[in-house]
């Protein structure tokens with residue numbers, strides 16, 4: 104993440120070297136801090152502010168801990184003052200009043216310092232979580248398309264939301280509580296030894312077994328927490344998929360069975376949580392019991408020391424309070440340890456994502472001048488299989504040439520690889536063998552971002568975002584903020600979408616719903632072409648013609664917009680309509696992992712034994728059958 108976000112190489116180098124050095128000292132906590140700190144573009148200011156707020160939080164933590172730890176000592180003094188004053192009420196009242204006033208002042212300072220510590224830690228934690236989220240999101244979006252074939256959306260969302268919170272909490276609030284617990288335990292033990300070394304040695308015999316228990320517990324919790332988070336991610340993924348396909352679930356009446364499947368997944372989470380609860384219950388029962396035994400032993404041994412005049416009542420009271428504090432701190436330490444272990448689990452998953460380098464960078468490589476680009480496309484001996492199905496090649500030694508400025512219609516049986524051809528041209532995947540060239544340049548040498556900005560695509564199913572039509576149209580522009588209303592209207596007019604959009608009560612401000620569900624299929628199809636009119640006048644067009652039948656008027660609108668689009672460009676169109684195929688300069692027929700036939704449409708139709716002729720005859724036959732059935 105260091106190298107991708109800001110144009111200051113020397114700073115990165117410094118940070119990167121520092122990060123490497125630090126990663127040897129503490130592999131996780133410090134390294135993560137450096138990563139977070141280096142994300143923002145205004146690094147120095149951000150670094151300073153965060154560092155200052157964390158340093159101030161640690162300062163306030165020291166003050167509040169010092170106050171808490173000095174309280175038992177002074178309270179012991181108060182008790183001794185009362186006890187030794189005997190019947191001299193006047194002296195006792197005077198000393199008591201001044202001591203109590205002083206202590207009230209000290210406690211007020213302690214309370215204020217504690218409040219400031221909590222506030223600063225919370226704010227710093229939220230800043231870190233925000234940066235971590237931005238960093239993880241950016242890392243996800245940088246990955247190649249094949250990554251999304253292997254990783255499910257729900258799981259990635261879970262990492263982005265839940266894991267980042269766990270890590271943020273683990274290294275701020277939790278770390279601050281842990282530091283506080285360590286400081287208090289150390290100070291408490293020192294004070295116990297200061298007041299009575301013999302009583303302290305006696306009481307502290309109970310600490311080593313408790314520490315051992317905390318370590319074993321922490322390890323177990325770490326593994327169970329990772330399993331719980333994985334199980335939760337699976338449940339979230341299922342819910343996300345079903346909710347986003349709610350119409351299908353409803354149409355098939357699968358609500359009940361989906362609820363059952365989800366419940367099974369959450370049952371698994373519950374079972375793991377129960378195991379965790381058993382461990383927690385046992386542990387907290389043990390710590391409660393050991394705490395009480397500790398206090399009882401202080402009372403017993405302290406009582407004996409008092410009886411032999413080796414301890415005053417104030418000293419015993421102070422000692423008891425310190426014992427209490429040490430007990431609380433040790434319990435706090437074990438919860439700190441378990442939270443830290445949870446953080447490690449979540450952090451490991453996040454770092455895997457943050458450290459992942461895309462198989463090919465999205466914004467590196469040669470950039471040609473736009474005038475140089477002619478749009479000649481060439482597939483040379485291309486062999487390709489999807490990374491998730493390596494055993495089933497889609498293409499083997501496929502070769503195809505599309506001269507600049509011509510229209511190539513691609514046809515073929517369903518599943519023959521027509522859309523895959525388009526994906527390879529967009530460089531969503533790289534071929535396993537062979538090369539694809541644009542004007543003679545291997546597309547692997549070209550900057551993918553630049554390449555895609557010169558290719559206009561119209562897919563069969565436009566995926567719209569859940570915002571207004573205006574914002575959806577502007578999304579296609581290079582700089583959406585610079586787009587004005589007139590630009591949006593112009594693009595909609597050229598794409599023949601203006602009239603139907605204005606027909607909505609809210610016109611261009613109509614919100615289209617997630618994936619455009621609030622628009623009809625035909626309206627979405629008409630919308631298809633709008634984005635292309637916004638891109639930088641692409642030299643190459645990749646079109647996936649809608650398979651669903653449009654009504655006559657809409658078909659005319661779409662066809663007209665498409666023809667306008669294709670003028671003067673190199674076009675590869677996955678064609679379903681005979682009218683499109685007839686207007687193409689050449690047709691490539693895909694079959695059996697290669698181009699089975701390629702030539703002018705009329706020429707191919709003339710070959711009675713040819714695959715193209717058979718495909719067209721089959722299509723015509725099916726249409727006739729449909730018409731006959733209707734009549």
Ligand SMILES: Nc1ncnc2c1ncn2[C@@H]1O[C@H](COP(=O)(O)OP(=O)(O)OP(=O)(O)O)[C@@H](O)[C@H]1O
Nearest residue numbers: 252489491492497516517518519520521522523524
């Ligand atoms: N992301 C993917 N991962 C694995 N296999 C895939 C992926 N996308 C497509 N396939 C498989 O690759 C083959 C070719 O798919 P493709 O979508 O390119 O065919 P098509 O000719 O466009 O089909 P249609 O005309 O039905 O849209 C199919 O068998 C499909 O199941």
